[in-house]
Amino acid sequence: MAEVIVVGSREAAGALVAEAIERLVTGRPDAVLGLATGDTPLPVYRALAERVAVGLDLSAVRGFALDEYVGIPVTHPESYHSVIDREVVRPLRLNPASVHVPDGRPLGIETAGERYEDAILAAGGVDLQILGVGTDGHIGFNEPGSSFASLTRVKTLTKQTREDNARFFDSVDDVPIHSITQGLGTILRARRLVLLAFGAAKAHAVAAAVEGPLTASVPASAIQLHPRATVVVDEEAASML
Ligand code: GLP
Numbered sequence: 617m618a619e620v621i622v623v624g625s626r627e628a629a630g631a632l633v634a635e636a637i638e639r640l641v642t643g644r645p646d647a648v649l650g651l652a653t654g655d656t657p658l659p660v661y662r663a664l665a666e667r668v669a670v671g672l673d674l675s676a677v678r679g680f681a682l683d684e685y686v687g688i689p690v691t692h693p694e695s696y697h698s699v700i701d702r703e704v705v706r707p708l709r710l711n712p713a714s715v716h717v718p719d720g721r722p723l724g725i726e727t728a729g730e731r732y733e734d735a736i737l738a739a740g741g742v743d744l745q746i747l748g749v750g751t752d753g754h755i756g757f758n759e760p761g762s763s764f765a766s767l768t769r770v771k772t773l774t775k776q777t778r779e780d781n782a783r784f785f786d787s788v789d790d791v792p793i794h795s796i797t798q799g800l801g802t803i804l805r806a807r808r809l810v811l812l813a814f815g816a817a818k819a820h821a822v823a824a825a826v827e828g829p830l831t832a833s834v835p836a837s838a839i840q841l842h843p844r845a846t847v848v849v850d851e852e853a854a855s856m857l
Contacts, residue, residue, distance in 0.1 A: 645677070741805060
């Protein structure tokens with residue numbers, strides 16, 4: 617059963633998770649963070665950037681992004697390579713060489729998942745994994761139907777996810793159809809999970825993830841299997857709990 621913390625605002629959520637990360641890094645300067653993209657984790661990154669501005673040193677921290685699109689160049693502004701660089705690496709002054717994003721380039725895509733798993737293992741595993749959740753209950757890009765044992769691999773995005781993410785592109789037709797994502801099994805290996813969700817649009821996914829049955833139809837329900845999972849939500853996202 618995940619621990620649920622209801623906060624008054626996204627900023628409060630950001631501050632709470634940033635504090636947990638600061639504690640982790642104080643004890644272990646080269647901690648391994650699991651990084652999520654999307655709007656949800658932005659308050660965490662902003663709160664951390666504020667701490668970095670007043671002296672928190674994250675330069676030895678290592679990072680692994682959850683996922684990447686397949687079918688757009690890494691230089692595309694909405695590739696997760698670009699997003700992680702813009703929203704995480706630069707503001708938090710991380711060492712770019714220590715931050716990894718799955719390789720979604722067509723050449724070698726069939727081995728990219730295995731290479732990513734090896735890199736996570738070589739780093740000693742993820743200490744704290746930040747997660748958002750899709751309106752359809754996906755985490756990373758593990759769409760409904762994903763196996764709880766899955767590892768990093770290519771997944772096809774659902775229509776719902778492509779529509780949700782169309783806001784980052786000129787039109788829904790420009791949203792890639794495929795992605796490469798850490799699997800649910802990969803995510804569950806992290807030593808700590810922190811799932812954040814804000815707004816009424818996430819209320820159903822949050823309730824299903826936290827209180828619903830364990831089911832591949834709601835990939836986020838996999839967090840119930842984790843011994844140290846925390847869910848940080850605002851009142852709206854908590855409204856169906
Ligand atoms: C995206 C990402 C997920 C993210 C989710 C929610 O598709 N692949 O990692 O958690 O959708 O996005 P947002 O936080 O913008 O609502």
